[in-house]
Amino acid sequence: MISIQGKGVSTGVAIGPLYIYRRAKSTIRRYKVEDKEIEWARFKAAQMKAIEQLGLLAEKARAEAGDDAAFLFETHQMMAEDVDYEEAIQSGIKEDGLNAEAVVTDVGAQFAEMFANMDDAYMSARAADVKDVSGRIINILSGVVQGGIDSDVPVILASDDLAPSETVQLDKSKILGFITAGGSGSSHTAILARTMGIPAIIGVGDQVKEEHEGREVIVDGGTGNIVIDPDPDTREYMIQKRKEQLRKLELLNQLKSLPNITKDxxxxxxxxxxxxxxxxxxxxxxxxxxxxxxxxxxxxxxxxxxxxxxxxxxxxxxxxxxxxxxxxxxxxxxxxxxxxxxxxxxxxxxxxxxxxxxxxxxxxxxxxxxxxxxxxxxxxxxxxxxxxxxxxxxxxxxxxxxxxxxxxxxxxxxxxxxxxxxxxxxxxxxxxxxxxxxxxxxxxxxxxxxxxxxxxxxxxxxxxxxxxxxxxxxxxxxxxxxxxxxxxxxxxxxxxxxxxxxxxxxxxxxxxxxxxxxxxxxxxxxxxxxxxxxxxxxxxxxxxxxxxxxxxxxxxxxx
Amino acid sequence: MKSFSCVINDPLGIHARPAGKLAKAAKDFPASTITITKGDKSAAANQLIKLMGMGVKQNEKVTVTVDGGDEDAALAAMKAFFVENFSAECE
Known part of the structure; x- marks a missing residue:
């Protein structure tokens, strides 16, 4: 049995096999383009496509998790067409003559850094948004399709850090819990996990390893504790805890927003x-x-x-x-x-x-x-x-x-x-x-x-x-x-x-x-x-x- | 050119949600340029990233300037917008 302590950001207990999320990696090539106008048009087409995708994601998020979650993607849409962002990309392509993938990578990193350096937890967390938007445009430019979950049974998903759009795109019926290496409690992943009632633990660093994949894992989003290969006692205890939580949840749903009033x-x-x-x-x-x-x-x-x-x-x-x-x-x-x-x-x-x-x-x-x-x-x-x-x-x-x-x-x-x-x-x-x-x-x-x-x-x-x-x-x-x-x-x-x-x-x-x-x-x-x-x-x-x-x-x- | 100052009361300051709404609201006044200034930093109402990058926090004061053909209507609309969306206290 391996016990790992992280920071619980969405309560609940979940038990299932560990699945490690892998991104389709796209290597960014960097080169001078021959025709700057054609390259600019390529970017504009990818930007349009990104805005369209984000619109669809906003609708998906609205249906799954409500207006607040949808708004995230509407913000991403606005970032994708932000005048300063676009202007910086335009100058990279039209003046420096670089390819769109390289320019979007650079500009994305530059804007993300600006947010990351702000002395405000909320604004620092927005760095992930700019990176997410830029990553989307780059994937469209280079034709990369993001990977989902390749498993027949529901899993506990571990990743280095999930971008908000990745969280929403994943098939939730396949996810019992989230574990991320980095992240913050005010990240959108944490917020979305809470809204969707999926247990989530962040900040576990490199403690969850490739070799743990497929093994049984228990996450307790209330305490931030992760147990890999639980012993029978721990397993039984956590199963009881989960039952208790489900019972409470049922009670909550029945009684929530009702007044504390006697029959008379x-x-x-x-x-x-x-x-x-x-x-x-x-x-x-x-x-x-x-x-x-x-x-x-x-x-x-x-x-x-x-x-x-x-x-x-x-x-x-x-x-x-x-x-x-x-x-x-x-x-x-x-x-x-x-x-x-x-x-x-x-x-x-x-x-x-x-x-x-x-x-x-x-x-x-x-x-x-x-x-x-x-x-x-x-x-x-x-x-x-x-x-x-x-x-x-x-x-x-x-x-x-x-x-x-x-x-x-x-x-x-x-x-x-x-x-x-x-x-x-x-x-x-x-x-x-x-x-x-x-x-x-x-x-x-x-x-x-x-x-x-x-x-x-x-x-x-x-x-x-x-x-x-x-x-x-x-x-x-x-x-x-x-x-x-x-x-x-x-x-x-x-x-x-x-x-x-x-x-x-x-x-x-x-x-x-x-x-x-x-x-x-x-x-x-x-x-x-x-x-x-x-x-x-x-x-x-x-x-x-x-x-x-x-x-x-x-x-x-x-x- | 007309302007007003106000103190932002939203606990998160000028954050993504109202900043996004602001960019949309500003589109109703195509004939005017709407600028938000804090100290030596400023951003146009439609510059979402730049505006968020100003890092305006709760209890900080900003000046909103409108300049253009429909500036009277824009000024009134912006005042109402800031009060409603940032719980701002305007002068």
């Missing part, structure tokens, strides 16, 4: 918890309605020193723009307890879970906190941002944090930097103290999000990492559920919305209880969105509400 018409928002800007793909793929918890810790954990305002701003802005107007709740720095960072230079504590952590550190280090708040408010101009403070126990903490928000807004106004006026401020309810005074806290915030992991461990005095506690740790403990009910009622009295962003939110055994309590939002990991939606849509709250709430509040001993 009660709606609940299902958002996602994420820890990285890249996780947004998973949120959108699973049809999450927004982001209910974006843990900002990764910014701190990825750095050797305090992350700068600019660095944070870019990350927040990316998530907000990618979510395209859907709500994004970003939790401010939650360092401390089990998440320690050297450069914070926190003194060692005997009991870090009850120590200097999260909002407490932020309020004690206002300059560090303000850097994050500035980045957040600047990013608020790019989407619908809500800010959430973790680890609150008192009203004064929230007031002090909000005061810092006001200072930051005043600074930004003075500097002429744009920010949104509609940023909601909320808090995590994860300490028993916050739950008990939630009636007061609701007066100073816009929303609550109940962090059930910490709330449970603090309420039950049980460390959730301690496996020995066993039967003493009960995630469904009525103390926690009663607190959730109380917090939700207090929120609603003051016009705040109330949600859950802990693991409990995805617990389908409690969905009916949460609906009965009247929670407005559940924020769960992206993969839990659709199972939760399914559960909500199966529920009739009016049938279960009274009994569930009676059980929860009754004085009869059940547990």
């Amino acid at each position: 018409g009660q709606e609940i928002r299902v958002y996602c918890n994420i820890g990285n800007p890249e996780d947004v793909h998973a949120v959108l793929a699973n049809d999450g309605g927004g982001i209910g918890l974006f843990r900002s810790e990764f910014l701190y954990l990825n750095c050797d020193d305090y992350p700068t305002e600019e660095y944070q701003f870019e990350a927040y802005k990316q998530v907000l723009s990618d979510m395209d107007g859907k709500e994004v709740v970003i939790r401010t720095c939650d360092i401390g307890a089990d998440k320690m960072i050297d450069y914070f230079e926190l003194p060692k504590e005997d009991n870090p879970a009850l120590g200097n952590r999260a909002l407490r550190i932020c309020l004690n280090r206002p300059e560090m906190f303000k850097t994050q708040l500035r980045a957040l408010y600047r990013a608020s101009a790019f989407g619908k941002l809500s800010i959430m403070f973790p680890m609150v126990t008192s009203v004064w903490e929230v007031k002090e944090a909000k005061k810092l928000c006001e200072q930051v807004k005043a600074e930004l106004t003075a500097e002429g930097k744009p920010y949104s006026d509609e940023v909601d401020i909320g808090i995590m309810i994860e300490t028993p103290a916050a739950a008990v005074i939630s009636d007061r806290l609701a007066k100073v915030v816009d929303f609550f999000s109940i962090g059930t992991n910490d709330l449970t461990q603090y309420t039950l005095a049980c460390d959730r990492q301690n496996n020995d506690l066993g039967r003493f740790f009960n995630a469904h403990h009525p103390a926690v559920l009663r607190l959730i009910k109380m917090v939700c009622e207090n929120a609603h009295k003051e016009g705040c919305w109330c949600g859950i962003c802990g693991e409990l939110g995805a617990d389908l055994e409690l969905t009916e209880t949460f609906l009965s309590i009247g929670l407005d939002e559940l924020s769960v990991s992206p993969r839990s969105v659709l199972p939760l939606r399914q559960k909500v849509r199966e529920t009739t709250v009016s049938e279960v509400r009274d009994k569930l709430l009676d059980d929860l509040m009754s004085d009869m001993v059940t547990i």
Whole structure:
């Protein structure tokens, strides 16, 4: 068994024989032509033919992968007849007297280099487009026909780098997955693979070799892992993973774009918890309605020193723009307890879970906190941002944090930097103290999000990492559920919305209880969105509400 | 000759899709030359590769100049085009 790590750019698992894509190679001859006018006419004919082919490809792409894919070939068409491109070729043929193949090769390389040198990932990737167009014209000039897939069974296709037009021209019923040696995540091959739902892994270099051809290979586009000649255990594991994905896909197709609404018409928002800007793909793929918890810790954990305002701003802005107007709740720095960072230079504590952590550190280090708040408010101009403070126990903490928000807004106004006026401020309810005074806290915030992991461990005095506690740790403990009910009622009295962003939110055994309590939002990991939606849509709250709430509040001993 | 300036708000800057549409839109005004300028670089609206090669990014300012017989109509159309396709803020 050979295991190879690449970069997964289109998720899914595929199993099949490895097939190495070979291009029909055309050697470019270079010579002086006798009649420059005839050579120019040869180029013009090839250019016309290329434009015609690209038109047909655009239609094929439109049918297979939609307007976005088709537009790629329309861009290629425009490049093929671009005035500057044509002028450069004209000068090569008519002034230098070179043959069309040589001139198109040179001009193509020259334009591709211009794009490749641009300091912008999107524009650099356009170098492949110019090369692709030039290659097409050269093939027409020299009469080369591109090779397809010569196999009777579907294959995992490996190549050095596929040009976008090659990707579309290939017979997709023959392709189970893509592996390329080079490439980037924003290349059209990656985009097309994603659109067509074919797993793809790029950037494997020279690890996939000629000798591997025909052998069984598994690609996992989610992890970027490639296995050649899998052993029985790996094979079985991946087959199960594939089945699971297909099942999820089916569920997705059935439930996508449907509302999270019970049979009797009660709606609940299902958002996602994420820890990285890249996780947004998973949120959108699973049809999450927004982001209910974006843990900002990764910014701190990825750095050797305090992350700068600019660095944070870019990350927040990316998530907000990618979510395209859907709500994004970003939790401010939650360092401390089990998440320690050297450069914070926190003194060692005997009991870090009850120590200097999260909002407490932020309020004690206002300059560090303000850097994050500035980045957040600047990013608020790019989407619908809500800010959430973790680890609150008192009203004064929230007031002090909000005061810092006001200072930051005043600074930004003075500097002429744009920010949104509609940023909601909320808090995590994860300490028993916050739950008990939630009636007061609701007066100073816009929303609550109940962090059930910490709330449970603090309420039950049980460390959730301690496996020995066993039967003493009960995630469904009525103390926690009663607190959730109380917090939700207090929120609603003051016009705040109330949600859950802990693991409990995805617990389908409690969905009916949460609906009965009247929670407005559940924020769960992206993969839990659709199972939760399914559960909500199966529920009739009016049938279960009274009994569930009676059980929860009754004085009869059940547990 | 008439002109206006605007700030490009599209996250990708002047990228292939709107640049392609721009080249097409410019064809409606055959009597005018439409030029896009950023600093010391400029490209005509129909010079797709050159225009993309200018590398205009989000929040950068460009000047659009129209010169010719139908310049009033072209100016208005270009303003509307930039607002719609680049989320531009025009002066």
